[in-house]
Amino acid sequence: MASSDPVYLRVVADIRRQIVDGSLPPGAPIPSRAQLTRKYGVGETAARHALRVLAAEGLIVGRVGSGHYVRARPVLLPLHRWRFPDHHAPFGADIQSQGARATWEWRAEQAEAPPEIAQRLRLDDSAPVTRTRYVFRGDGKPVQLATSYEPAEFGEPAPEDTSRGLISRLSALGVKVTEIVEQVYTRVPQPAESDVLALPAGVHVLHVERTHWSGERPVETSDIVIPGDRFRLVYNHPLPS
Amino acid sequence: MASSDPVYLRVVADIRRQIVDGSLPPGAPIPSRAQLTRKYGVGETAARHALRVLAAEGLIVGRVGSGHYVRARPVLLPLHRWRFPDHHAPFGADIQSQGARATWEWRAEQAEAPPEIAQRLRLDDSAPVTRTRYVFRGDGKPVQLATSYEPAEFGEPAPEDTSRGLISRLSALGVKVTEIVEQVYTRVPQPAESDVLALPAGVHVLHVERTHWSGERPVETSDIVIPGDRFRLVYNHPLPS
DNA sequence: GGCGGCAATTTGGAGCTCCAACTTTGCGGC
DNA sequence: GCCGCAAAGTTGGAGCTCCAAATTGCCGCC
Numbered sequence: 001m002a003s004s005d006p007v008y009l010r011v012v013a014d015i016r017r018q019i020v021d022g023s024l025p026p027g028a029p030i031p032s033r034a035q036l037t038r039k040y041g042v043g044e045t046a047a048r049h050a051l052r053v054l055a056a057e058g059l060i061v062g063r064v065g066s067g068h069y070v071r072a073r074p075v076l077l078p079l080h081r082w083r084f085p086d087h088h089a090p091f092g093a094d095i096q097s098q099g100a101r102a103t104w105e106w107r108a109e110q111a112e113a114p115p116e117i118a119q120r121l122r123l124d125d126s127a128p129v130t131r132t133r134y135v136f137r138g139d140g141k142p143v144q145l146a147t148s149y150e151p152a153e154f155g156e157p158a159p160e161d162t163s164r165g166l167i168s169r170l171s172a173l174g175v176k177v178t179e180i181v182e183q184v185y186t187r188v189p190q191p192a193e194s195d196v197l198a199l200p201a202g203v204h205v206l207h208v209e210r211t212h213w214s215g216e217r218p219v220e221t222s223d224i225v226i227p228g229d230r231f232r233l234v235y236n237h238p239l240p241s
Numbered sequence: 242m243a244s245s246d247p248v249y250l251r252v253v254a255d256i257r258r259q260i261v262d263g264s265l266p267p268g269a270p271i272p273s274r275a276q277l278t279r280k281y282g283v284g285e286t287a288a289r290h291a292l293r294v295l296a297a298e299g300l301i302v303g304r305v306g307s308g309h310y311v312r313a314r315p316v317l318l319p320l321h322r323w324r325f326p327d328h329h330a331p332f333g334a335d336i337q338s339q340g341a342r343a344t345w346e347w348r349a350e351q352a353e354a355p356p357e358i359a360q361r362l363r364l365d366d367s368a369p370v371t372r373t374r375y376v377f378r379g380d381g382k383p384v385q386l387a388t389s390y391e392p393a394e395f396g397e398p399a400p401e402d403t404s405r406g407l408i409s410r411l412s413a414l415g416v417k418v419t420e421i422v423e424q425v426y427t428r429v430p431q432p433a434e435s436d437v438l439a440l441p442a443g444v445h446v447l448h449v450e451r452t453h454w455s456g457e458r459p460v461e462t463s464d465i466v467i468p469g470d471r472f473r474l475v476y477n478h479p480l481p482s
Numbered sequence: 483g484g485c486g487g488c489a490a491t492t493t494g495g496a497g498c499t500c501c502a503a504c505t506t507t508g509c510g511g512c
Numbered sequence: 513g514c515c516g517c518a519a520a521g522t523t524g525g526a527g528c529t530c531c532a533a534a535t536t537g538c539c540g541c542c
Contacts, residue, residue: 043527057429064493065534185473186427188298232426284497305523306504
């Protein structure tokens with residue numbers, strides 16, 4: 001930390017160091033604004049800004065009227081992507097495995113494929129697709145938002161399909177899924193997503209773009225949004241012998 | 242956006258809306274602080290704070306002396322996890338596939354397993370392990386930081402091993418890797434990581450905990466840190482027929 | 483000893499101001 | 513017509529202040 005750096009970064013760096021090296025354990029109170037100004041000899045603005053930066057980094061949380069506290073490193077629950085334990089596992093099996101009761105809401109509707117989805121499904125722009133939106137919950141708490149797109153020709157999923165899984169359903173239609181491709185990245189949640197997932201400020205989401213393939217043909221693609229502060233994705237990859 | 246919300250959020254919401262709906266395209270200038278105070282009838286503080294929030298979200302960038310501009314949505318380059326194109330692909334193959342020249346530095350050393358690593362490798366605490374740190378670059382730009390741990394009995398990797406891949410090397414030692422498990426989550430980078438990866442403020446990283454298994458025995462585990470603003474992870478999963 | 487309410491503290495929103503460093507623009511002179 | 517410099521505009525750091533809402537601890541009363 002060069003001495004030419006802004007003073008508020010000096011405060012940030014010092015507190016951060018204490019948090020990561022454990023001298024400020026989870027739950028420990030951070031000095032208040034007034035205390036910081038005295039301790040570091042900086043102005044209110046710098047003290048306040050330092051606390052804001054640390055809060056944005058997720059290292060501390062502020063409680064109005066009480067103070068700032070070191071945030072407990074959250075336990076990141078595993079979400080097993082596919083093969084849990086097999087491809088025909090019912091919806092929410094991975095959530096249930098955490099001892100939580102899995103529930104979900106969904107609604108299917110006909111729509112025109114937006115450009116990006118059309119590309120992913122190798123359809124023409126505005127081709128008819130079935131869009132199904134899901135909200136998954138574990139013990140009532142929202143866990144995943146998903147929007148799934150299929151070519152309209154497969155029809156809408158029936159209510160009982162959602163507990164059976166996509167692969168079984170497509171199989172019944174004579175479509176054999178041969179490969180799943182998932183692309184994972186992280187991004188800032190959109191306001192609507194923060195709302196539904198009840199995300200605290202500063203939390204990112206994991207975004208999974210999943211496509212089911214039948215040979216060379218994409219038969220379903222979906223966008224899955226997962227709170228980045230509560231979950232990690234688990235990918236198993238058995239090697240051929 | 243309820244009217245009871247803080248005023249700065251009103252400004253944030255309005256500008257964000259214009260960015261996501263495209264009326265402010267990438268590169269477009271955002272009104273300056275002075276203009277915002279007039280346009281929305283708010284104080285300097287609120288205008289400034291709104292810009293800061295949008296910048297933290299990654300939607301805009303500020304350029305000192307010039308103004309704030311809508312950030313171009315970065316293209317997220319794919320990093321193909323395993324099978325690229327086969328398990329024996331050389332290091333950096335996925336980076337090369339992007340037309341970039343892959344280079345890396347690494348250093349191996351003996352160490353005592355920290356508690357978490359010991360647990361992942363099913364060793365006793367402080368058991369001897371070989372720790373190898375890597376920095377991967379594509380066209381000189383840092384792409385991945387990785388720290389790999391193996392039981393010390395496998396010895397240190399030789400220079401030529403790093404271009405051959407772990408699976409070949411273990412195979413030569415008579416250890417057959419049967420499964421790879423990757424756990425993916427997102428988090429805030431540590432200062433050292435921001436440094437090496439040259440991360441702009443507010444960018445998260447993808448953290449991959451990877452373990453190579455030989456039957457029931459973990460034979461290697463590593464922590465891989467990837468800039469979240471430039472890459473997405475791609476997982477292929479062929480289904481058994 | 484227990485309980486209720488008040489006062490002190492704390493966060494977070496919001497306002498205003500000054501300044502250094504940098505970019506952009508436009509004007510004047512060559 | 514072009515170059516260079518000065519002025520104007522902009523960001524980002526930093527300071528101070530006031531206030532509403534919430535929490536917490538303490539004091540006094542029953």
